[in-house]
Amino acid sequence: MLAEEKSQKTYPTIAEVGDEIKRVxxxxxxxxxxxxxxxxxxxxxxxxMGRLGSLELxxxxxxIGFTNITGYSVLSGLAMGMEPLCSQAFGSQNLxxxxxxxxxxxxxxxxxxxxxxxxxxxxxxxMLIIHQDPDITRVASIYCCFAIPDLIANSxxxxxxxxxxxxxxxWPLLWCTLLATLLHIPLVIFLTFKLKLGVPGIAISSFVxxxxxxxxxxxxxxxxxxxxxxxxxxxxxxxxxxxxEWGMLIRFCIQSCLGVCLEWWWYxxxxxxxxxxxxPRVALATAGIVIQTTSLMYTLPTxxxxxxxxxxxNELGAGQPERACLSTVVALGLALASSILxxxxxxxxxxxxGRVFTSDGxxxxxxxxxxxxxxxxxxxxxxxxxxxxxxRGSARPGIGAGINLYSFYLVGAPVAIVLAFVWExxxxxxxxxxxxxxxxxxxxxxIVVYRTDWESESLKAKSLVGKGSCDAFVHADQxxxxxxxxxxxxxxxxxxx
Numbered sequence: 001m002l003a004e005e006k007s008q009k010t011y012p013t014i015a016e017v018g019d020e021i022k023r024v025x026x027x028x029x030x031x032x033x034x035x036x037x038x039x040x041x042x043x044x045x046x047x048x049m050g051r052l053g054s055l056e057l058x059x060x061x062x063x064i065g066f067t068n069i070t071g072y073s074v075l076s077g078l079a080m081g082m083e084p085l086c087s088q089a090f091g092s093q094n095l096x097x098x099x100x101x102x103x104x105x106x107x108x109x110x111x112x113x114x115x116x117x118x119x120x121x122x123x124x125x126x127m128l129i130i131h132q133d134p135d136i137t138r139v140a141s142i143y144c145c146f147a148i149p150d151l152i153a154n155s156x157x158x159x160x161x162x163x164x165x166x167x168x169x170x171w172p173l174l175w176c177t178l179l180a181t182l183l184h185i186p187l188v189i190f191l192t193f194k195l196k197l198g199v200p201g202i203a204i205s206s207f208v209x210x211x212x213x214x215x216x217x218x219x220x221x222x223x224x225x226x227x228x229x230x231x232x233x234x235x236x237x238x239x240x241x242x243x244x245e246w247g248m249l250i251r252f253c254i255q256s257c258l259g260v261c262l263e264w265w266w267y268x269x270x271x272x273x274x275x276x277x278x279x280p281r282v283a284l285a286t287a288g289i290v291i292q293t294t295s296l297m298y299t300l301p302t303x304x305x306x307x308x309x310x311x312x313x314n315e316l317g318a319g320q321p322e323r324a325c326l327s328t329v330v331a332l333g334l335a336l337a338s339s340i341l342x343x344x345x346x347x348x349x350x351x352x353x354g355r356v357f358t359s360d361g362x363x364x365x366x367x368x369x370x371x372x373x374x375x376x377x378x379x380x381x382x383x384x385x386x387x388x389x390x391x392r393g394s395a396r397p398g399i400g401a402g403i404n405l406y407s408f409y410l411v412g413a414p415v416a417i418v419l420a421f422v423w424e425x426x427x428x429x430x431x432x433x434x435x436x437x438x439x440x441x442x443x444x445x446x447i448v449v450y451r452t453d454w455e456s457e458s459l460k461a462k463s464l465v466g467k468g469s470c471d472a473f474v475h476a477d478q479x480x481x482x483x484x485x486x487x488x489x490x491x492x493x494x495x496x497x
Contacts, residue, residue, distance in 0.1 A: 028307035059139025077260030079158035081253030087313020150207035305389030312393030346375030412437025
């Protein structure tokens with residue numbers, strides 16, 4: 001009888017699964033919509049650059065790629081380091097730690113913005129050293145100089161978004177972003193064409209729009225602030241564990257940053273290699289379409305990753321490991337469905353989608369050849385991205401960073417180079433390299449997720465953010481003193497550094 005009851009408790013009911021799908025959708029849908037709004041904003045910038053002329057378009061494209069690689073990817077990755085602490089702290093109602101993590105992450109991002117700003121100011125010198133076109137470099141340098149204030153805006157925006165998301169508050173994020181983007185359209189037209197500021201006007205409109213978003217978010221938070229809001233809770237200062245908390249947050253930030261940047265940079269690496277292929281004009285144009293396609297398809301995996309990170313962190317922090325496991329299964333199921341839709345879109349609609357960007361026959365032919373491969377990549381990418389969210393929610397971002405390192409650079413990059421240049425498959429070979437990286441990545445990360453001991457992760461969450469638990473993070477072969485007693489954790493269940 002006891003065995004039957006235990007077996008019944010092992011499997012969730014249909015009602016529980018439906019409730020979890022609703023929870024994930026409530027968090028993820030606004031994030032997906034917000035990503036689409038951000039995609040629209042970037043398209044407006046590119047269109048405006050194209051209206052200014054081919055030189056401005058080339059310089060702007062160079063600047064956007066450079067700022068993405070050296071700035072925005074770094075800040076976004078660093079901010080993700082606060083996800084494990086914030087989501088688990090909210091689940092355990094450790095409001096003081098939640099507000100401290102927000103403030104500390106903003107400070108970390110502001111400090112990181114200083115060297116990035118210096119690098120952007122020196123863009124022209126750097127590009128001339130590697131023999132880039134002087135005229136294109138000059139335009140890109142102007143854009144980067146005027147985009148520096150955007151680093152400040154993002155240093156506040158990224159942590160605030162994650163802070164609100166950790167509480168399941170994502171709809172206000174969408175409305176604030178949408179309102180700011182609606183203001184962005186007349187603003188960029190006015191600055192760029194009416195005032196004839198050109199490229200500086202485009203850069204100014206971009207960071208002003210982000211400051212609008214920041215202003216609307218702060219306005220919302222002030223108007224909805226309650227006595228029990230984490231930012232209203234007095235900070236606990238002078239505690240003996242303050243240094244350990246800082247060290248823990250910095251470690252998570254570095255690990256998350258590596259995980260994000262290693263994958264983000266690979267796409268730029270593929271674009272650079274495309275420039276060395278036979279007929280680079282066609283290869284680079286097709287690579288540009290591929291990147292736009294993957295960026296659009298990435299909205300759903302990003303939303304699922306963010307929502308499952310929040311759900312897993314909340315449930316582990318609340319001491320509900322079975323609910324965290326259910327969130328994982330539901331999110332992976334939704335990721336699989338999403339990836340199938342992506343495959344169908346890039347396979348069935350590849351010719352029509354290519355015509356959205358160009359009418360060049362050679363580019364359309366190559367686009368039609370590589371988009372089905374990108375669709376197969378999506379079958380792996382969506383579950384892989386979602387699984388990274390699971391690892392962040394369970395305070396294991398270092399594992400994801402390590403998997404991304406060897407999957408993309410020790411497997412994907414060599415395969416791409418051999419197929420593209422040795423076997424002379426061209427851009428198709430580069431796409432097969434991406435496929436090899438994605439398959440390696442998803443298999444490795446799913447094995448880690450499958451082997452997760454959720455009871456152990458719940459105990460580690462209690463040690464990490466629990467009010468009455470031990471102060472330090474759990475390390476291998478250490479004894480964790482909790483309120484209920486003493487628990488021994490195995491080394492295999494401890495997050496990797």
